[in-house]
Amino acid sequence: MTGALRSSARDIARAVNARDVSAAEMAEAMIPHVAQADSALGAYLTLTPELMREHAAHVDARIAAGEKLPLAGVPVAIKDNMCLRTTRTTCGSKILEKWIAPYTGTAVARLLAAGGLPIGKTNMDEFAMGSSCENSALGVTRNPYDLDRVPGGSSGGSAAAVGGFEATISLGSDTGGSIREPAAFCNVVGFKPTYGRVSRYGLIAFASSLDQIGPFARTVEDAALAYDAIGGHDPMDATSLDRPLESTADGLRTDLRGLRIGIVKEFATDGLGAQIDACYKAAYADLEKLGAELVEVELPTAKYGLATYYLIAPAECSSNLARFDGVRYGLRVDAADVGEMYEQTRAQGFGPEVKRRILIGTYALSSGYYDAYYVKAQKARTAIADDFNRAFAKCDVIASPAASSPAFGFNAKSDPVAMYLMDYYTIPVSLAGLPSLSVPCGAVVPEGGTRPMPMGLQLASPLFTERLLLGTAHAYEQATQHAVKLSPVAGAAK
Amino acid sequence: MSIADAPAPLTPEIRAKYETVIGIECHVELKTASKMFCGCPNVFGGEPNTHVCPVCLALPGSLPVPNKKAIEHMIRAGLAFNCAIPSFSKFDRKNYFYPDMPKDYQISQYDMPLTQGGVVRYWLDDGTIRECRLTRIHLEEDTGKSTHAGSGDGRIAGSTYSLVDFNRAGVPLMECVSDPDIRSADEAVGFLDALKRTFVQLGVSDVKMEEGSLRCDANVSVRLHGAPEYGTKTEIKNMNSFRSVHRAIESEIERQIVAIESGARIVQETRGWDEAAGTTHSMRSKEQAHDYRYFPDPDLVPMEIAPAMVDAIRATLPELPIARYERYVNAHQFAVAQATQLIENVSLADYFDRAVAIAKNPAGVLNYLLGDLSRLANENGVNVADSKVTPEALAELLTLIDAKTINSRIAKDVLDRLWKDGGSPKAVVEKEGLAQVSDPSAVAGFVDEVLAANEKSVADFKAGKENALKFLVGQVMKVSRGKANPGLVESVLRERMQ
Numbered sequence: 001m002t003g004a005l006r007s008s009a010r011d012i013a014r015a016v017n018a019r020d021v022s023a024a025e026m027a028e029a030m031i032p033h034v035a036q037a038d039s040a041l042g043a044y045l046t047l048t049p050e051l052m053r054e055h056a057a058h059v060d061a062r063i064a065a066g067e068k069l070p071l072a073g074v075p076v077a078i079k080d081n082m083c084l085r086t087t088r089t090t091c092g093s094k095i096l097e098k099w100i101a102p103y104t105g106t107a108v109a110r111l112l113a114a115g116g117l118p119i120g121k122t123n124m125d126e127f128a129m130g131s132s133c134e135n136s137a138l139g140v141t142r143n144p145y146d147l148d149r150v151p152g153g154s155s156g157g158s159a160a161a162v163g164g165f166e167a168t169i170s171l172g173s174d175t176g177g178s179i180r181e182p183a184a185f186c187n188v189v190g191f192k193p194t195y196g197r198v199s200r201y202g203l204i205a206f207a208s209s210l211d212q213i214g215p216f217a218r219t220v221e222d223a224a225l226a227y228d229a230i231g232g233h234d235p236m237d238a239t240s241l242d243r244p245l246e247s248t249a250d251g252l253r254t255d256l257r258g259l260r261i262g263i264v265k266e267f268a269t270d271g272l273g274a275q276i277d278a279c280y281k282a283a284y285a286d287l288e289k290l291g292a293e294l295v296e297v298e299l300p301t302a303k304y305g306l307a308t309y310y311l312i313a314p315a316e317c318s319s320n321l322a323r324f325d326g327v328r329y330g331l332r333v334d335a336a337d338v339g340e341m342y343e344q345t346r347a348q349g350f351g352p353e354v355k356r357r358i359l360i361g362t363y364a365l366s367s368g369y370y371d372a373y374y375v376k377a378q379k380a381r382t383a384i385a386d387d388f389n390r391a392f393a394k395c396d397v398i399a400s401p402a403a404s405s406p407a408f409g410f411n412a413k414s415d416p417v418a419m420y421l422m423d424y425y426t427i428p429v430s431l432a433g434l435p436s437l438s439v440p441c442g443a444v445v446p447e448g449g450t451r452p453m454p455m456g457l458q459l460a461s462p463l464f465t466e467r468l469l470l471g472t473a474h475a476y477e478q479a480t481q482h483a484v485k486l487s488p489v490a491g492a493a494k
Numbered sequence: 495m496s497i498a499d500a501p502a503p504l505t506p507e508i509r510a511k512y513e514t515v516i517g518i519e520c521h522v523e524l525k526t527a528s529k530m531f532c533g534c535p536n537v538f539g540g541e542p543n544t545h546v547c548p549v550c551l552a553l554p555g556s557l558p559v560p561n562k563k564a565i566e567h568m569i570r571a572g573l574a575f576n577c578a579i580p581s582f583s584k585f586d587r588k589n590y591f592y593p594d595m596p597k598d599y600q601i602s603q604y605d606m607p608l609t610q611g612g613v614v615r616y617w618l619d620d621g622t623i624r625e626c627r628l629t630r631i632h633l634e635e636d637t638g639k640s641t642h643a644g645s646g647d648g649r650i651a652g653s654t655y656s657l658v659d660f661n662r663a664g665v666p667l668m669e670c671v672s673d674p675d676i677r678s679a680d681e682a683v684g685f686l687d688a689l690k691r692t693f694v695q696l697g698v699s700d701v702k703m704e705e706g707s708l709r710c711d712a713n714v715s716v717r718l719h720g721a722p723e724y725g726t727k728t729e730i731k732n733m734n735s736f737r738s739v740h741r742a743i744e745s746e747i748e749r750q751i752v753a754i755e756s757g758a759r760i761v762q763e764t765r766g767w768d769e770a771a772g773t774t775h776s777m778r779s780k781e782q783a784h785d786y787r788y789f790p791d792p793d794l795v796p797m798e799i800a801p802a803m804v805d806a807i808r809a810t811l812p813e814l815p816i817a818r819y820e821r822y823v824n825a826h827q828f829a830v831a832q833a834t835q836l837i838e839n840v841s842l843a844d845y846f847d848r849a850v851a852i853a854k855n856p857a858g859v860l861n862y863l864l865g866d867l868s869r870l871a872n873e874n875g876v877n878v879a880d881s882k883v884t885p886e887a888l889a890e891l892l893t894l895i896d897a898k899t900i901n902s903r904i905a906k907d908v909l910d911r912l913w914k915d916g917g918s919p920k921a922v923v924e925k926e927g928l929a930q931v932s933d934p935s936a937v938a939g940f941v942d943e944v945l946a947a948n949e950k951s952v953a954d955f956k957a958g959k960e961n962a963l964k965f966l967v968g969q970v971m972k973v974s975r976g977k978a979n980p981g982l983v984e985s986v987l988r989e990r991m992q
Contacts, residue, residue, distance in 0.1 A: 083555045096554065103548050105555055204554040208792035238559045238794050316792055319587050322598035323552045327658065338593055338656070365589070365787035374789060 005033060009074040009168045009222040010249075013115065016063065016073035023059035023073035027052045027117050030075045034119055034166050042141045043151075043161040045080050046088045047120040055117050062115075069115030070229055070249075076116035077161040077170035079124055082108050082213070083202040091204050092124040092136035095324045095331045095349030105202010106237065107171060107213045107230040114229035119167055122157025126351045127321065128173055128206040130154050131181055131422040132413065135353045140410075143185060144488040146451050149407040152182030152422075155216070159186040162216045163454075164488050169226045170216045175207050176309050177403070177426030179214045180438040184456020185407035187440050187486050189473065190216050191223045194463050195433035196241035198227075199234030205320040207313035208239070210430050218483060220439060220474040224249035227466065246467050253471035254478055257291030261472075262395030265298050267425060269401060275444040276455070280401055283441040283457045283476075287399060290475050297391035297398065301383045305428035306420060308384065311364050311377035312431075317354075318361030324349060356416065385432040392462045397472050400425045402438035402456030406446050429460045436460040439473040440483040454486055504748050508755060512716045514747050515724055516676035518626075518685060520710035522668050522699045523636060524567045530635045530666035531558030531601065538705045542659035550664035552596035557793050560585070564666035565608065565797065567698040568633050569807050571668065572609030574692050574814055575628055579804050583608045584796040585633075589787040594638035594658050602669075604788040607632035608799075614672070615816045616688030618680055621823065621830040623816075626685050627673040638663040662706075668698075674713065674724065679743040682712060683736050691815040695840050703735055710739060714746045716754070725750070726760040730774055732767045742767040746774050818843060826856040835864060841879035845888075852889035855896060862888060866906065870913050882916030883909070891919040903976050904928050932979040934986065937970075940978055941986045944969045955991055963987060 004012060004026060015021045031049045038044050052075075059072055078084060081091045083101035090096045104112075112118060125135035133141045133156030141156045143149040144164030151160040155172030159179075162170050163186030172179040174192035183190025191214045198213040205211060215226035232245040261284075269280045288294050326332035326345035333344035350358070364373035391398060403422050413419040429436045437459055443452035457476070461469040477483070526536050532549035548556040572579050586604035612628040639662055644654030670689060676682050690708065693699040701708045710733060715725035730746055733739045745767075750760055765774040790796075813821075815837050822833035836843045842863060849859045863878065867888070871878045891908060894900045900908065900923055908919050908928065923929055931937060944966060945952055954962035963984065970983045 081555075083553075089554065091554070099554070101555070102553070200555075201557050202555040205793075236559060237557050239557075239792075315789060319589050319599050319787070319789070322589060322591065323554070323596065325591060325593075325598055327593050328551060328596065329553070342591055362787065365789050367785045367787070370787075370789070 005029060005075075005168075006165055007168070008219050009071060009217060009225055010219075012074050012168060013070060013072045013225075016059070016115070017068050019063060021073070023056035023063070023115070023117060024053070026073040026075060027056035030117070030119060037164065037166055040142065040147065041144055041160055041164045041166065042139050043122050043157045043164060043166055044077070044120040045090055045092070045123050045138055045157065048084075048087055048118050051084075051087065052117045052119060055112055059115050059117065070225055071111065071169070072115035074116050074168050075119050076111055077119050077122050077158055077167035078108055078111075079155050079158045079170070079172050080121040081124060081128055081173060081204040081206075082171060083204070084108050084118065084121065087121060089121065089204070090138055091128070092126045092138055093349065093351070093354070094137045095345070096204075096329075097138060097331065099330050101202075103202065106199035106234045108202060110230045111169075111171060111226065116169065116229075119161075122155070122161055122170060124157055125154035125178075126354050127204070127317070128154040128175055128178055128211075129317070129353050129357055131177065131419050132408070133157065133182075134410065135351060137351050143407045143453075145187060145453055145486060146407065146449065146489060149409050149449075149453065150185070152185035152403070152407060154178040154182075155190075156182045158216050159183055159188055159190065162186070162188045162218060168217070169222055171213055171226075171230070172216055173203055173206075173211055173213050174426075174430065175210045175212075175313060176430050177423035179216065180426045180436060180456065180458055181403045181422055183216055183438040184402035184440075184454065184458075187454035187483055188216050188218055189220050189223045189437060189439050189477070189483075190214065190456075191227060191437040191470070192430070192435065193227060193231060193466055194241070194435045196239050197231050197245070197435070197464075197466065199237040199240045201234055201236040201240075205316075207316040208320060209316060210309075210313060220437075220470055220477050221249055221252060223437070224252065224470045224474075227470075231466075241464075243464070248467045248470045252474035254475050255291050256287060256472060256475050259292045259397060259472065260295050260395040261287050261292045262295055262297035262391055262398040264302070264391075264398060264400050265296050266300065266302050267400045272401070272404060273447075276401070276405065279442045279444055279455050280457070284399060286480055287476060290479055295395050297394050299384075299387045299391060299428065301380065301387050302428040304380050305384060305431055306424060308377045308380040308431060309423075309427045310360065310420065311373050312381060314357040314361030315364045315374050315377075316361065318358045318365065321350075321354065321358060353416070381431045384428050388428075388432045388434060388460075396461065396468065398460045400458045400460075402426065402458040406444055406453035406455055408446070409448075425458055429458070434460045434463060435466050435469050437469060437473055439477055440486075441476075441480070442482050443486055451489070452486065454483075504752055504755075509748075509751060511718055512747075512751050513719045513721075514677055514743075515674045515715045515717065515727075516678075516682050516743060517674040517713040517727075518670075518672045518676065518682060518710055519713070520670050520686070520689065520708060521636075522670065522689070522693060522701060523707040524564050524666040524668060525697065525699050526561055526563045526567070526666055528561060529664040530561050530564055530633075531664055534664065536665050538702075538707070540661050542657070542661065545661040546663070550596065551660055552598075558601060558791075560794060560797075561666060564633060566803075566807060567666075567696075568608040568631065568668055569799070569804055570696050570811065571693060571698050572612065572631055573804070573808050573811055574696055575612035575614055575631075577609035577612030577628060577631060579609055579799060580606065581799050581801070582606065582796060583799060585791045585794045586788045587791045588634075590784050592637065593656065594640045594660075594663070596638065596660060596663055600634055600637070601791055601794070602634035602788075603632035608797075614685055614688050614692075616684045617816070617819055617830070617834075618684045619830060623820075624681055624684060626675040626681075629671040629673055631668050631670045634667050634669060636662050636665040636667045674715075679740045679747070682743055683740050686710060686736055686739065688816065691837060695812055695815055709734075712739065712743055712746075714743055714750070715760070716747055716750045725754075726762050728760065728762065728774075729764045730767055731764060731777065734769070738767060738769055741772065742774060745772060749774065826860075828856075828860065832860060832864065836860070841877060845879050845885050848885035849889045849892075852886060853892040853896075855892050858892045858895070859888065862892070862909070866909055870909070874913075881913060883912045884916075887912055887917070887919055894919055894923060898930060898932065898979065899923065900928060900930050901976070901980065903971075904930065907976075928977060930979050931974055931977045932982055934982065937974075937978050937982050937986050938990075940970045940974045941983065941990055943973055945987075945990060952991055
């Protein structure tokens with residue numbers, strides 16, 4: 001059975017649907033494996049063995065009744081900002097450390113209805129604010145390819161779980177790069193669909209106009225399978241797109257003939273160091289070898305992405321996080337009056353990065369500053385989206401780095417702005433709402449490091465072209481096979 | 495305080511120097527099946543925290559989805575007052591912390607409300623018609639309710655803990671803001687009456703002030719007549735009936751004039767109305783005002799209002815109270831109080847209009863409606879409109895009276911029968927043989943019978959006692975069991991006794 005733990009979701013589902021192996025057997029193999037392996041990795045904040053067994057029994061019963069499920073018996077992990085009924089849902093924060101969700105969010109419910117078996121809830125930067133998982137108030141997650149390095153963030157636990165073979169598929173959320181950057185760090189595929197493709201109902205909001213749920217997987221095809229299961233319109237989310245979802249997992253393309261791939265002039269990699277530069281130049285050359293035509297495109301406003309994002313996202317978060325006030329749920333620090341209760345609860349419940357962003361956002365929305373900051377940022381956001389539209393007149397898919405570097409060591413980015421810069425390439429894509437993913441594209445030995453660390457290639461495509469995007473990544477992955485060239489380190493899961 | 499320090503008494507002469515300027519802001523809960531952004535029932539009361547779900551409790555991860563019916567209600571209300579309905583509108587977040595507001599922001603509308611401008615026309619008790627312009631009507635969500643315990647009197651001061659009921663949280667609420675066009679407490683109440691009647695008529699709200707489905711604040715200032723600028727205004731809150739609105743405004747006008755006359759300045763502030771004390775008191779000054787940090791709600795997409803939708807709603811607008819009022823007063827010559835009484839009860843006014851359309855006798859219909867029918871309705875605890883007496887039946891009854899087929903004495907009996915059993919008055923009259931007897935020979939028969947039995951009265955009449963005739967008419971009516979035509983009876987009696 002341990003072999004099955006390294007299998008793809010496609011193969012597991014095929015075997016479980018064929019009744020070669022039962023979902024219950026998958027669960028019983030996975031439960032002790034994760035309990036043991038995760039002590040080194042720390043991918044999970046909460047394990048849910050009973051729930052996993054319950055779902056396994058349910059899946060087996062459905063298959064016995066003749067159903068075929070696309071993710072039958074596939075062990076899945078869920079980022080801890082998504083509600084799962086009867087389960088602790090913390091957002092990596094002290095303020096929700098003991099909160100048990102009384103309902104299940106749409107994407108999670110769909111993943112489980114497709115046959116997924118929930119292993120547990122994964123660690124994350126508090127309220128999804130961060131790029132290393134170090135902002136979690138509840139635990140440390142380590143990179144499965146070097147335990148002294150971070151897994152990336154904010155969906156670091158979900159990326160590490162899949163990269164370290166502690167889950168076959170996991171769900172993350174991406175606001176400015178929180179799926180794509182940790183995917184790059186952990187040698188997995190991380191996919192952020194078009195904004196509005198996956199319901200946000202049950203996803204604890206960071207920045208509502210940017211947050212999007214997406215899957216992590218070890219193959220593009222598995223990511224596509226998961227996306228097909230969770231995507232589509234949801235009447236519980238007013239921003240969810242009410243347009244048909246085309247299936248992506250079947251018949252993914254294996255060559256890139258006839259495709260024009262845009263290389264962004266402003267995202268030149270020669271300043272990132274010789275090794276990294278060589279890695280991306282090789283990746284672009286591989287795309288060309290597969291039949292694509294490389295074209296240079298310009299995104300002149302992309303350089304304003306970070307500044308724009310760090311006004312819009314904090315503004316929304318300052319309002320979204322107001323509800324954590326100690327009145328109805330979560331941490332409450334008792335005090336003499338309600339005003340002091342709010343202050344003490346939030347002072348003790350939120351960590352420094354969350355507080356920093358609430359302060360920035362509150363300031364940006366304040367009377368007298370709103371036009372200069374929030375309104376201007378919205379205009380910049382439109383300009384950035386327009387730049388992408390112009391670029392897509394010249395190309396079908398844009399390729400770029402997923403992150404500015406491979407995984408870094410703990411405490412390496414103590415300056416918040418240095419941390420923010422990790423998302424330089426992913427943020428403009430998020431502001432434009434585009435579908436985007438990171439696919440493994442090789443490895444480099446970081447400065448001061450001893451082992452080669454995985455690198456990620458970001459691909460982005462026009463709104464609603466998930467099938468084109470996943471097909472491009474699949475062709476590249478099948479031709480290069482970068483992911484399987486690396487193995488997790490001793491101590492992490494085997 | 496010595497006598498010399500006491501403010502000068504407010505004489506009618508001093509008061510007459512000042513003009514009052516009032517603007518009203520009122521919140522009206524919309525009548526919908528479910529709440530504004532979730533599927534919980536929109537009903538008053540219930541055990542605390544039983545009409546709640548993840549969305550209206552603002553549980554982490556929950557999202558709002560707008561109620562289409564509430565948006566339609568807003569457009570209906572806006573069209574009734576000739577507001578402009580923009581083709582584009584959106585929801586904004588109004589950010590502030592309050593324990594009974596679950597998200598610690600309220601979904602509201604800031605710079606692009608669903609309706610803009612418009613005019614409310616209304617009448618006063620003396621029949622004058624007034625107009626007050628509207629600034630806007632916007633859509634938002636209601637909050638929960640806090641109860642403070644441990645202080646003995648339910649006040650927050652001295653309480654040891656508070657309880658919050660979220661049943662009301664998320665109920666759709668429209669906020670109507672008027673221009674400062676109102677000039678007296680009477681006008682303020684007239685304006686509010688007009689809003690109330692119109693919203694009830696449109697079916698957009700029940701407008702029950704006692705259940706809190708209408709709550710209003712008044713911005714009040716005074717200035718010398720002819721002054722170019724408005725005086726400094728205060729905002730009066732905590733008025734929970736139209737009567738307290740009237741009293742609070744009167745009290746505030748007096749307070750402001752007395753202050754100005756004694757040389758003090760009015761401070762711009764929020765003042766609470768104290769019903770028991772009959773005065774307003776300072777709650778917070780402008781300096782303590784919140785910065786609500788409004789911004790467009792990213793959980794909700796902007797609304798595009800299709801002109802076809804607006805036209806469809808416009809086509810279903812009923813006749814509005816002010817139009818009805820003018821019709822009753824101008825076409826039917828009703829007194830203000832009668833017209834108002836009818837319009838106050840939409841089903842009664844509808845009933846009236848249906849009956850008048852057939853009977854063509856507005857005064858007669860009104861007389862029965864506010865008289866005998868209302869009496870029967872009160873006695874039986876039933877609405878006239880829900881009774882067995884249909885407007886068509888009442889119209890038929892009036893036609894029978896007007897054609898002198900029956901007299902009013904018989905009509906009363908017929909109405910009693912209709913109230914019990916329903917049906918057609920004509921059929922009742924025919925079946926019971928209640929038609930008025932106007933045949934002279936038949937009447938003469940009754941007359942002769944009575945004359946024979948009342949020789950003394952005949953003698954009295956002949957001796958010049960006119961009262962004897964009245965007695966004899968009564969006797970004939972009795973013998974004919976009320977059916978004889980009373981005019982004919984009198985003339986036959988006079989003829990026979992000559």
